[in-house]
Amino acid sequence: MLAAPEGGAIRLSAVTLMAQKAGLFPGQTLADARALSPELAVHDHDPGGDAAALDALADWCRRYTPWAAPSGLESGGAAGLWLDISGCAHLFGGEVAMLDDLTGRLARVGYTVRAGLADTTGAAWAAARFGHPTKAVTIIMAAGKHPQMLAHLPIAALRLPPDTLDGLDRLGLRNIADLAALPRAGLARRFGELPARRLDQAFGQIDEPISPRAPAPVWRLRTAFPEALGREEDIAAAVRNLAEALCNRLARAERGARRLELCLYRVAGRVDTIEAGTSRASRDPDHLMRLLKEQLDRLPEPPTSAPDPLSAAAEAMVETLTLAAIGTEPLHMTQTGIKTGLPNDTERDPDALEQLVDRLSGRLGAQNVRRFSARESHLPERVQASAPALADMPQQPACKTPWTARGSPLPARHGC
């Protein structure tokens, strides 16, 4: 149950199915609703959060089709998702199987799903919302038969604004069939061109394309080899090529990688995944390569069922590599210095320490590469805390007593 202040009163903005059965409806004041059922659980309505969740869900639906888009709250009625599954359904065993899979997965996560499937966007929208009065079912409008099915649906299924719906209702028009039978000219004069356009869209007379959400850029590169690689040097060289290409792409976007994921697809069907992190965004192929190489060298020997060492080695060969920057951050171009090449060129690489810390953290864990930070305390053992190795440090406070360098201060009996 969600509620939000609206017009001087707190009104319900969304209700659950159980609350609907208890006689509550969106738009009711919270006081009335409380009078009807005192045990209401009310939460604040968060439209931004709803939109973000819907976007995330649209991204998730890209597992079915790349053409997934949220149908915003502004289109009237509850928000939903569009999925254009043209040419995708057969990958999941047909439209019915795909819808079953989709609704099943969403239901397991805790969503109540109403899905509609039809030839046109408008008809699918109507089918999902008005297809069956109570059951959260999957409505399928068979190709070519949807005009008959649409005709029985209420006019509200046409995605019209509430005042237009009110007007049509006053005229005694209930079904889409009633509306479709009217002459278009008179309809347009009284209600604008929207009802006629929605009718045409629902019946497929005019096109209504959906625009998918722009996907976040994926920093993932893949390379496949005509013949699987077995030698470590070859694999390292291939990874190096990928790293250089990835760094070029990152440089064009002025971004740097924070986390890398390297997947090695072996002939035997096994995938080895290597992750490496950097403490600051980086797009230096040498540095990224060193981080990956460090872990590449320490990959455990793969378990094998092969009878002899030769076929075990064949199974461990790598046929495809993917390298992805799963975490990136903006990293702008900076001039780090001019290399003169002279022997007394003491220009120090400013990233050298970061790169060292990354390599140490990669093998030992970031919690083991630390720096001391000072803390205000009267207890000597508490004046130092541990901070990430590249954190910016405040100045160490002055130390008054002759502490030893080894952990514990002097015993009190020595006197200080």
Added chain:
Amino acid sequence: MPAEGDILQRLRGRIAAIERAGNGTRADQACLPLGLVAIDDHLPGGGLATSAVHEILDGDDNNRTKPTENKTKYPVRKRFGEGLNGPVTAFAAALAGRAQRARAAPVIWIAPRLPGRESLYGPGLLSFGLNPADLVIVRVASDSDFTKTALWAMEEALRAPAVGVVCAEIEEMDLTSSRRLQLAAETGGGLGLLLRPVSRNSAEETALPPTASISRWRISALPGAPPEESWLPARLPGRPRWKAELLRVRGGRPKTWQLEWRDDGHDTDTGRNSSQPAGGFALVSPLRDRPVPQKTARTPLPHANRQARAN
């Protein structure tokens, strides 16, 4: 006709060059002076060679020292895995602090990971001139892979040009590993300090496997100096003192010094200004029989002092 000293000098230079060529040491070897003329003059090159690895052995034999016999100001390592003894840590911190200031580069300290506490204490290091704000601690799990991992970390750190000093607490060391470290140090140009928690007497020192380190020191604790403030009881700890034995140095002779740490630049009230000298080594004259000073009476304690003034 050049003077005899000149000829000898040139001959020494040529021999040194030949010796260096064999082990890959650069001819233009930079050195880190210890700031103490007696030692710097004795060391070839006028100080500890940078782009090199030096070994510092822990000279305090804890296995034989009973707690009651520990007269030094340092806490004693109870068992293996608790890190180095205080004197070695402090001596290394003093050296690392000098290099940190000279090169304006961070210090990496590789130590075993201790359960529940840090192996190093920042304010303590600060009093030996090592600024803990520019120190990166690398903790290595003390399991069977400790030596391997710590050596790897030290090599990586030495290879990085951004690092001034790398201190590592590694007990086991063989010629190959130390050779790798030496080559890494020559690549990166940093100073490597290998802190080895071994406690052996000098007879056993020769039994240590040979290493490629440029020098080998053994540091043990001496009873601290009496407190500087004359009104404090003499049993209170004053300046720390070490016995620094130079067991071996390439191109030089072994020698032993008694050193004292003077942290004069350390202003306790305002915090240290980084431009000030952050303490330094000083020689201690060895203990021996000497005439008793004229004034033998113990300095009275503060309250006695006040009473004396009131009267």
